[in-house]
Amino acid sequence: MKNGMVRSAAERQGEADQRDRILEEAESLFLKEGFDGTTIDMIVSRAHISKSDFYLHFQNRDDVFLAVARRLIVLSGRFLPIPDGPLFDQLAALGPLMRRGQVMQPGIGILRAAIVANRFSSDVARQVYLRRASQGDSLARLLMKTAEADGARFDDASLCAYRFGAIVTDGLRHLAGLPMPGADDQRAFGRYAAHIFLYGYAAREDGSSRAGIKEGGKHGWIAPQPVFPDLPPTRKSQESWNAVLDQAWSVFRQAGYDAASMDGISDRAGLPKNTIYRRFGSKAGLFLFTARRRIDMILAAPVELEKGAFTAHEILTGVMLDMQKRFCSEDCLALSRILIAGAGEHDVMTSTVCEYLVQQVIDKILPIVLSLIRTGDLAIGVAPDLAAWHIFVLATFGSRFLFIAPEGAEEQLALASEAAEQFLFGIFRPPL
Structure with missing residues (x-):
């Protein structure tokens, strides 16, 4: 025995x-x-x-x-428990850790593999995402304590923690290959993000929402407009080349960047491969212009607001809902997945596309931000371009919608309304 x-x-x-x-x-x-x-x-x-x-x-x-x-996948214990101290200091210290942790190997490598796996099994990608998102569990518990002790208000502690993560990690920008800022910038942004998360962008009589950055001042957190390579002259019209880009996109969307072949694109476009190379230089060059056209199409329509939207919250809820729907379109989700999956090997290409996306989103939302500043709904001193970008980040939850889509119009509206409230007032909201 x-x-x-x-x-x-x-x-x-x-x-x-x-x-x-x-x-x-x-x-x-x-x-x-x-x-x-x-x-x-x-x-x-x-x-x-x-x-x-x-x-x-x-x-x-x-x-x-x-x-x-x-x-x-990096679990919550790797970066948390959160350091002791006042809530603002805790969040300001946590921000840079979460930002760097977003792109740490090998966790980012397996996330990119999961993005590719999504084409074969969406459940696999979803489970990997949920495992990764569990980093926010300790922060959610801290927020619950804050709500009980200090009267913070939000819809759901886990979703609220994820909103903080989306702000401090700058949405998809670093996942898509944009380089990390220096340590000083990360610390400064961590404090800025903590303040915005707690108090929002709205003007308040007590001055608690002042962002501390002068309008038009240099903050260095929004990348400059990227420069696309010049294309050689051609006898074909722009409309004809747009048709080629549309056929190329159908291949990239279905296969992903690495698996897409120039032979397959040539067949779909009905053009010799050498003709495409002469125009775009390389597969990466073709993808740059294909992605730029797709972004322009995704953002082409005017921002759709509900009729009778007069208050800042009503206006922003409409903007959030509009951006959420655009992000959750098949083309935008596919493009975002390609950027994240390809950033490990093609970071120059993916970061160029991501910079263009950021700038086009800002250009789309900026007039609304400036209007709310003029009407006194947003605080003096906010950086309008950064505020516009944060509207998009809060509306789209960073990368969450790549894996967990809203279930129906009711949830879409509820998420948009809460995102607008978070943008305006943070978690320390005025009394009801």
Whole structure:
């Protein structure tokens, strides 16, 4: 009996060692080859096991991918508990940590693999996202305590924590390849984001909402308008080239950037591949102009506001809802996924597209921000371009809608209304 127990324990240890070996090799493959480039055959070959041994531990590729993700995604304990001190100081210190943590390896690598996996299994990508988003659990608990002790108000602590994360990480900008600012800028932005999260952008008699940045002042947090390469002259009309870009987009959207082939694009466009190369220079050049056209189309229509929207909250709810719907369109979601998935290998290309998106969003929303400043609804001293960008970030929840879409018109409106309230007043809102 004793020998049987020893043998059973040894067997269990052997199974655990085998499972760890599978995970180690799968992790290496997923991070190097991506989700679609990794097969079960590759994993078992690297782990020196049989397929039957693999299936003792995992049901399929999705199953082992999720197990790898659970090991790699940064959990809340990595950066939290939140440091002691006043709430403002806690949030200001937490901001730079969350910003840097957003792009830390290997967590960002597995998120990019999950973005690719979304084309094959949306549930896999969703589970990876939820695991990653669990970083906000400690912050949600802190916000609940603040609500009980100091009267903060918000709809849901977890969603409110995610809104803070969306602001301090600047939405998708760094996920899409934009470089991190220097340490001093990160600290300054952390304090700015903490203030905005607590008090919002609205004008208040006590002055608590003053952002501390002069209108038009240099803050360096919005990237300059990117420069696209000059295109050579051609006999084809712009309309003809736009048709080529539309066909290219259909391939990029379906296959992703890396898997899209120039041969496939050439076939869809009905043009020789060399003709496309002469015009755009490379696959990356073609994607730059394809993405720019798609952004222009996504943002082309005027911002749609509800009739009879007169108060700042009503106006901003309409703007938030409009931006939310645009972001959740198939084209915008597909483009965002391509940017995040491709940023690891093609950061110059993806960051150029992201900078263009940021500028076009700001140009779209800026007139509304300036109007609210003129009417006295927004505080003196806010940076209008940054405020416009934060409207978009709060409306779209950063990257949340890439994985969890709103369920129906009622939830869309509720999220837009809460985002408008958060933008105006933060979590310390005026008495009802």
